[in-house]
Amino acid sequence: MKNAETVWAIVDEKSPAFFDLSDRVWDMAEINYEEVRSSGEHLRLLEAEGFRIERGVAGIPTAIMGEAGEGGPVIAILGEYDALPGLSQEAGVAEQRPLIAGGHGHGCGHNLLGAGSMLAAAAVKDFLAAGGLAGRVRYYGCPAEEGGSAKGFMVRAGIFDDVDIAMCWHPAAFTGVNNPVSLACSEMNFHFSGRASHAAATPHLGRSALDAVELMNVGINFLREHMPTTARIHYAITDAGGSAPNVVQANATVRYLVRARKLPELLSLVARVKRVAEGAAWMTETTMRQEIISGDANLMGNEPLERCMQNQLERLGPAIFSEDDKATARKFQATFTPEDIASSYARFQVQPKKDAPLCDLIVPLYAGDSTIVGSTDVGSVSWVVPTVQMRGATYAIGTPGHSWQLVAQGKLPAAHKGMAHAAKAMAATAVELFLNPMLVEEAKADLQARLDDNPFINPIPDDVMPPIPTQTAARP
Structure with missing residues (x-):
């Protein structure tokens, strides 16, 4: 004492x-x-x-x-x-x-x-x-x-x-x-790219990235029924592709935060979320790029x-x-x-x-x-x-x-x-x-x-760098 x-x-x-x-x-x-x-x-x-x-x-x-x-x-x-x-x-x-x-x-x-x-x-x-x-x-x-x-x-x-x-x-x-x-977690962006077009005159020529984002969100809502009860998935649309409704949106981005009780559960769930995104891209004939931003172990x-x-x-x-x-x-x-x-x-x-x-x-x-x-x-x-x-x-x-x-x-x-x-x-x-x-x-x-039976896998991949702002990195 x-x-x-x-x-x-x-x-x-x-x-x-x-x-x-x-x-x-x-x-x-x-x-x-x-x-x-x-x-x-x-x-x-x-x-x-x-x-x-x-x-x-x-x-x-x-x-x-x-x-x-x-x-x-x-x-x-x-x-x-x-x-x-x-x-x-x-x-x-x-x-x-x-x-x-x-x-x-x-x-x-x-x-x-x-x-x-x-x-x-x-x-x-x-x-x-x-x-x-x-x-x-x-x-x-x-x-x-x-x-x-x-x-x-x-x-x-x-x-x-x-x-x-x-x-x-x-x-x-x-x-x-x-x-x-x-909760272990992974935060990532899903960037969808399509083809812009006049939404009234030539809508058939457009491929909407915003449609892909919306379809991904629908797919994730169905996925929630089939994931562990302790898991959580949140999202925010960070780029809706513009504010003009008469233009088919060529680019759009949605950010997802996926959480699970254990690291193996997280890695499995992230893979399923990515497959939903790939499916949304297939349905809309757009392309999808996944960008992992950060991640924490439980x-x-x-x-x-x-x-x-x-x-x-x-x-x-x-x-x-x-x-x-x-x-x-x-x-x-x-x-x-x-x-x-x-x-x-x-x-x-x-x-x-x-x-x-x-x-x-x-x-x-x-x-x-x-x-x-x-x-x-x-x-x-x-x-x-x-x-x-x-x-x-x-x-x-x-x-x-x-x-x-x-x-x-x-x-x-x-x-x-x-x-x-x-x-x-x-x-x-x-x-x-x-x-x-x-x-x-x-x-x-x-x-x-x-x-012993549960090795550590860092949820941040080796090729992901911290998002340090330019002005911060430049400071002595």
């Missing part, structure tokens, strides 16, 4: 600088692969803390790494700092009030995620140095989690090959070790790490929120539907409470509704390194994910308290692993046992 209390105290001492970092990143809200200023802010604090720095990790300009310590095992703490488009919102205001029309916002709390993970890494760094202990702690600044799958590209580049343990956290309504269930659990982190959370207890924090959270809850709040409790399998605006407990290990899940590129990391993830309460119970309400709560005192609390839990878990090498070996053995 003494070691945990020591590293908790280091977190408390360092927290103000990292709260400032989180708030600065909230203010600049940059989306996938455009996080130039956000990653720069993280770099500056890493340098101030004395970490050894690596820029442009895996050839991604906004991916960074800081390392401290010597010898021993390598423990990586993963951070993120990308925002979401269209979620600009004034901080602390319980009504929708964009700062910039159509601007970006931190609707998933990644401003807190990155700063909190680096705070944990900095505390572990100081703990190792003070005790003269062997071991290396790394902070990985990972861009483009929101559909960009940067960690998958980083895995493919081999940057986790010498890492012994990886951990991370995510802002949430409740605090607990993450139930290691997520999370691979690790029981020794999950139990270790759960023990640290139970020693720490829940974050302590003030009456002012609760009063502010109630204002936000007034903007939610009853279904929002019920879903939040159901996701973590927590018994609903009256007048409980903020989390006041540690969720039991492996609690959670395994049907209310999304995808994360942490999944790809978890297949190559023993990985554990936690959720940390930073916002009002019932807050919808990817919403203006979540953005608005990102700079509140409650968010800072939840961030520091998560940093303490991660730092204490890392310290326990450094001091108990057998736990590291148990975690590695657990992962190997899961992989």
Whole structure:
């Protein structure tokens, strides 16, 4: 217990600088692969803390790494700092009030995620140095989690090959070790090309790419009846071929996001989706080109790490929120539907409470509704390194994910308290692993046992490159 209390105290001492970092990143809200200023802010604090720095990790300009310590095992703490488009919102205001029309916002709390993970890494760094202990702690600044799958590209580049343990956290309504269930996913474009023609005078000469897109969507709707119940398929027409109805559309594009519970299921389902697209092209006498953009593996659990982190959370207890924090959270809850709040409790399998605006407990290990899940590129990391993830309460119970309400709560005192609390839990878990090498070996053995009959196939093909904007790639 003494070691945990020591590293908790280091977190408390360092927290103000990292709260400032989180708030600065909230203010600049940059989306996938455009996080130039956000990653720069993280770099500056890493340098101030004395970490050894690596820029442009895996050839991604906004991916960074800081390392401290010597010898021993390598423990990586993963951070993120990308925002979401269209979620600009004034901080602390319980009504929708964009700062910039159509601007970006931190609707998933990644401003807190990155700063909190680096705070944990900095505390572990100081703990190792003070005790003269062997071991290396790394902070990985990972861009483009929101559909960009940067960690998958980083895995493919081999940057986790010498890492012994990886951990991370995510802002949430409740605090607990993450139930290691997520959906593997693949995001891809289907480009159809046909032949333009006058839609009235010579419609018989045209071959409509938009017809192909629509027929593909119909085919996918029929496919939904014949796929696993845990799978999901979503789509958006990104190019309808123009706005003139008197022209047969020669080109059109539809983007699909395919999700499944396990990697083999995903790969099989993606193949079926492609066949539907090929059928639509045959029916319309158009051509089809598939373009994979990104992909994530499902999370691979690790029981020794999950139990270790759960023990640290139970020693720490829940974050302590003030009456002012609760009063502010109630204002936000007034903007939610009853279904929002019920879903939040159901996701973590927590018994609903009256007048409980903020989390006041540690969720039991492996609690959670395994049907209310999304995808994360942490999944790809978890297949190559023993990985554990936690959720940390930073916002009002019932807050919808990817919403203006979540953005608005990102700079509140409650968010800072939840961030520091998560940093303490991660730092204490890392310290326990450094001091108990057998736990590291148990975690590695657990992962190997899961992989023995289930080899990892990265859902991002080798020829797919991250979609780095030209202006980002050009920055020094």
